[in-house]
Amino acid sequence: MKKDIESRIEKLRARIRGHDRLYYVENAPQVSDQEYDRLLKRLKALEDVHPEFITPDSPTQRVGGEPAAEFKQARHIVPMLSMDNTYSAEEMKEFDERVRKNLKGASFEYITELKIDGVSVSLLYENGKFIRGATRGDGINGDDISNNLKTIRSIPLEFQGDAAGIPRLIEVRGEAYMTKEGFEAINKKKESLGEEPFANPRNACAGSLKLLDPRLVAKRHLDIFIWGTGHIEGLKLKAHLEVLQYLKSAGFRTNPDSKLCRDIDEVIEYCGSWRERRGKLEYAIDGIVIKVNDLAQRDALGVTTKSPRWMMAYKYPAEKALTELEDIIVQVGRTGTITPVAILKPVHLSGTTVSRASLHNFDEIKRLGVKIGDKVYVEKSGEIIPKVLSAAKEKRTGGERAFHIPAKCPACGSKLAAGPDEVAIRCENAGCPAQIKEKTLHFASRDAMDIEGLGDAIVDQLVDKAFIKDYGDVYYLEFERVKGLERMAEKSAQNLIGAIAKSKENDLNRLVYALGIRHVGERAAWLLAENFNSIARLSDASLEEITAIEGIGPVIARSVCSFFRNHENLKIIKKLKSAGVKMAASGASPSASGRLLGKTFVLTGVLKSFTRGDAEELIRRLGGRPSSSVSKNTDFVVAGEGPGSKLDKARELGVRIIDEEDFKKMVGGL
Ligand SMILES: [Zn+2]
Known part of the structure; x- marks a missing residue:
């Protein structure tokens, strides 16, 4: 029986490896993505039941493991x-x-x-x-x-x-x-x-x-x-x-x-x-x-x-080209930051035609001393991003004009403000259409809610027509309205509505990231989701509680707090909730026996009877939740041999510390 399972697992792995090679190496896949996912899921299911057969070279082990504290030599x-x-x-x-x-x-x-x-x-x-x-x-x-x-x-x-x-x-x-x-x-x-x-x-x-x-x-x-x-x-x-x-x-x-x-x-x-x-x-x-x-x-x-x-x-020496700086326009980013962009007379450079270059910020324009109408040298840094190197000032004709930082937002006309602690200039109007577009695009992006089909052209129209006044409106789009957009066929409208509905089931960390809280990247979103388990708990969390999470610094923590204090943001969150977007972590599977139901564990040091992965799997199977960092919400810290700073943190916060023997008893002498 055991031999049978082992050989079934091995056969599945061989098939998956074969498909990996066809897809990633030969660029000639023979099965659909769905078929491939089905094989991988079947393998994962078998390994879940028989963890003793998991080997490090199994296709399921490509992404996994705890974040490392540092790399070995x-x-x-x-x-x-x-x-x-x-x-x-x-x-x-x-x-x-x-x-x-x-x-x-x-x-x-x-x-x-x-x-x-x-x-x-x-x-x-x-x-x-x-x-x-x-x-x-x-x-x-x-x-x-x-x-x-x-x-x-x-x-x-x-x-x-x-x-x-x-x-x-x-x-x-x-x-x-x-x-x-x-x-x-x-x-x-x-x-x-x-x-x-x-x-x-x-x-x-x-x-x-x-x-x-x-x-x-x-x-x-x-x-x-x-x-x-x-x-x-x-x-x-x-x-x-x-x-x-x-x-x-x-x-x-x-x-x-x-x-x-x-x-x-x-x-x-x-x-x-x-x-x-x-x-x-x-x-x-x-x-x-x-x-x-x-x-x-x-x-x-x-x-x-x-x-x-x-x-x-x-x-190859970096290629330079001389062209004309036709104009400097400004763009409004997701958080309202205004950045200048150089509009260039199209020029051929390292294999492509270049007509725009970022100028990063207004100080850069000052540093370069460029004027609109100047002849400028451009280069592609890393052969990709076009960059303005300098102005050919000797070629000036007198017709060039200096660039002035705009006083008003180009998208909404609001007066622009410079933050007290930053050089950047910002539009602080929450209803600024340029920001709504960027926020919606971020919300729908691949690493956030992953809503396929909600790209630039569509979002532009939705915001311009006021169908979307904030990204919460994404879940209230009606099929008829979407179908009526330019360049939108009936089939793609259906697909988009489908993709929006599907995204409601996303994992909590994706939602936290998608909210677009300043400074909260994917890693921070992960940590916040893992430690607070739900948007409700996260929005109630105090600055101290958030700062207590290992890997979350004070800048991020302050930004999270101020995000959830903002009335407009809370309104959007309410909209998401009413639309049925999943607002909490999946937690334990329903089949779990529940012995550790709702309990959060952090492992530190080396355990004798379990690998890190096995112990975590066990906690999950029994309804608990393994976490990588200690906070007030941690129920137990399991200290193995040579525990790290997590143990100190647990002592500091008064979290209960148990050793491997206690842990074994807790999981039922397994
Ligand atoms: Zn604006």
Whole structure:
């Protein structure tokens, strides 16, 4: 019987892994998303009943685990070296001459690869199973970010069957990256929270991989291209191209654009061919990597103290363009912040046409000293965001005019105010249509209430027609009105109404995030939902109670309190409630025996008889709620061996502390 279940679980996992590979690696899915979800749910259900069969490489274990306090160090078996780079074809020829000389006239080939603007990582597999993933770090030691890397679905947790031989031990190396689309989305979100945006996708990717909570990493839409190996035991490969082919057959995602080149001229041609085209890729590249293909020849060439002699990076210089600053307009953000935007005469830059650039804030205009009508230099930082670098003041004709900060909001005409503690200028009219639009878009966005179909064009019309006066009105939209909007077919109107209805059942953390409380990002929303369990309790919470939550600082806490003191906001919440939006956490499943019903537990330290995940699962099954941080609402803190600061916090707040034995008794001597 047990054997049967185990083999059923294994078969399901194999099917899911196969589909993962088809979807994430081969880009050729064979089943619908629903069918895939059904398989995953079935596996999850089986594992819930038989937790003894859960293995770390199960597809259900990609996103999970507690947020880490810090990362452990991981030592690379073979160091991850950096590489020399150049911006000139001349230096590439010099590199070629050195290789030629050192190989004493033997014939050789190069392999060229796109240099993805991401973060190098090393994945360690033992007998074909993923056991650790780490950042490059200083090349010798990196951070162990295994749990974060596991959230990248194209990283196989186990080698695929058709690989020719599985090595006993192998370091697989690649570049984790964020797509341009993901990068723009995250920066938009950061800006709406009043945070500094990431400068480029590499920083965004690095920042994401260093998040301590894997659940958040999973939402950052990261991916990876594998470009090589470090240490290998029990497998012999002769050339780089063979390495890539082998890794591809083992289920890894390699970049399709690498190319074997006979000589340096072909390499230089390849570099040139990507100069323009790279703008159209869905990820950013900052150059081309050139490697000698034959591995024995690489060994013969060796390494200098810091970089291999068989490898070189050709980097594209950042492209600049001169164009005209036609105008400076201002935009109103979700919280009323006014930001200036440069309107440019369209100009071709790094593969795309640029006609707008953010100017960040009014100080930036002052710093640049630009005037409307100026000729300005623009550059794409990280090859994505257009940026005004400077004005070509020598080209002025006298017809340029200075920009003045507007006194009134461009959307509603209200007088603008500068906050006492900030440089930003804001529109403080709660009924400002520009803010209502932004708030509604945020409310409906993918990481908030995830209402598909409620995009820019639709929200613009709904607000302009006054069908939406605040985001609470979303739930009172009538089919006939939606159908009557421009560019809205009957079918899409139906879908939108359906998506709105479905969103009522969302988890509490999504709702908390969707409310658009200033400074409350996804992580803070999670913590608030976990600790207060319902909007009612959250809105009653005192500043002290909110500040007591680990991970919530005073700025966020003050912002939450003032949000729930605001009459307008409470009115919207009432609307949401009356519409039937779920206002509390799901809590225990109805089948729970209820022994721990309604009790909140925080685990700290190491338990002898349970893993963290098992203990949490047990608490949930018995109707209780595991939480990651101690607050006044915590009922018990279970202290294992080597407890952390949560124990001090529990003492401070007078929360009851129990040890593992007490906990075992409580759960019924399991
Ligand atoms: Zn306004």
